[in-house]
Amino acid sequence: MNQLVSASRRNPRVSGVLTHPDVEACDLPALRDLVRFGVMVDDQLARRYLDPTVTPARLLHLKEAGIVNRWWESLEGARVYSPTRLARVIAAVPGMRPRTTYASHLAHDVALVDLADFLVAQNTNHRWIAEDEVRGFLDQIAPPPRRLNGDTRHRPDGLLVTGDARIAIELEHSDKYPTRYARISAWFVREWRVDRVRWYIDKPGILRHLREVNERHGFDREMRIELEPFPPTVRVRQRRGRYEP
Numbered sequence: 001m002n003q004l005v006s007a008s009r010r011n012p013r014v015s016g017v018l019t020h021p022d023v024e025a026c027d028l029p030a031l032r033d034l035v036r037f038g039v040m041v042d043d044q045l046a047r048r049y050l051d052p053t054v055t056p057a058r059l060l061h062l063k064e065a066g067i068v069n070r071w072w073e074s075l076e077g078a079r080v081y082s083p084t085r086l087a088r089v090i091a092a093v094p095g096m097r098p099r100t101t102y103a104s105h106l107a108h109d110v111a112l113v114d115l116a117d118f119l120v121a122q123n124t125n126h127r128w129i130a131e132d133e134v135r136g137f138l139d140q141i142a143p144p145p146r147r148l149n150g151d152t153r154h155r156p157d158g159l160l161v162t163g164d165a166r167i168a169i170e171l172e173h174s175d176k177y178p179t180r181y182a183r184i185s186a187w188f189v190r191e192w193r194v195d196r197v198r199w200y201i202d203k204p205g206i207l208r209h210l211r212e213v214n215e216r217h218g219f220d221r222e223m224r225i226e227l228e229p230f231p232p233t234v235r236v237r238q239r240r241g242r243y244e245p
Contacts, residue, residue: 022065034083035091036130039101039109041078075237095136107236114234129159138193145190152183165195173236185219196224
């Protein structure tokens with residue numbers, strides 16, 4: 001059985017979805033994850049179906065029913081989908097703080113889905129908390145750190161929850177100024193509800209900047225900070241204009 005489908009079926013929250021005449025049982029794992037991530041492409045959604053060959057027909061049906069939106073933008077020919085308000089009502093995923101998805105962020109957000117799938121596939125006992133779920137998840141543990149003067153709160157791209165740690169995950173493809181990295185790292189050090197931070201990086205310049213920031217400010221002496229390359233199945237897909245239906 002597809003590991004992603006199996007994991008979704010084992011999660012009791014999947015059973016909390018609302019019934020809808022245009023949604024079949026086979027749609028639920030894909031629809032729920034689309035709501036969690038905010039944006040996915042067709043091949044990622046296909047991984048959530050027991051029979052991936054039904055994906056094109058099911059997505060077309062869900063689009064025509066007003067449950068998913070299809071972007072005109074494509075990523076290397078892959079069709080991009082987002083949930084509608086109706087999809088959020090049907091999926092009923094608790095603890096969500098939905099963000100607005102911008103076209104300029106599509107490639108990053110889609111790559112993040114591939115990263116999450118890769119990490120969970122390595123150990124099916126691990127749990128991925130999507131960015132829109134992070135605040136609600138952490139607030140269940142304890143209130144956030146008190147914001148001090150000059151603090152910049154930061155929500156990671158996701159959390160990987162293992163048996164003994166809550167790991168903040170950052171997928172970094174676009175370089176930032178060192179001051180921005182310093183502010184993010186400073187917040188993570190104070191965010192005691194997170195045990196450590198792991199950056200996935202695909203550019204040498206970003207790796208250099210993060211190392212320099214850690215050495216200058218000593219963040220890695222106060223918290224475990226891991227700098228890793230992109231896994232082999234993860235890459236940032238290129239935007240190549242509008243998709244022609």
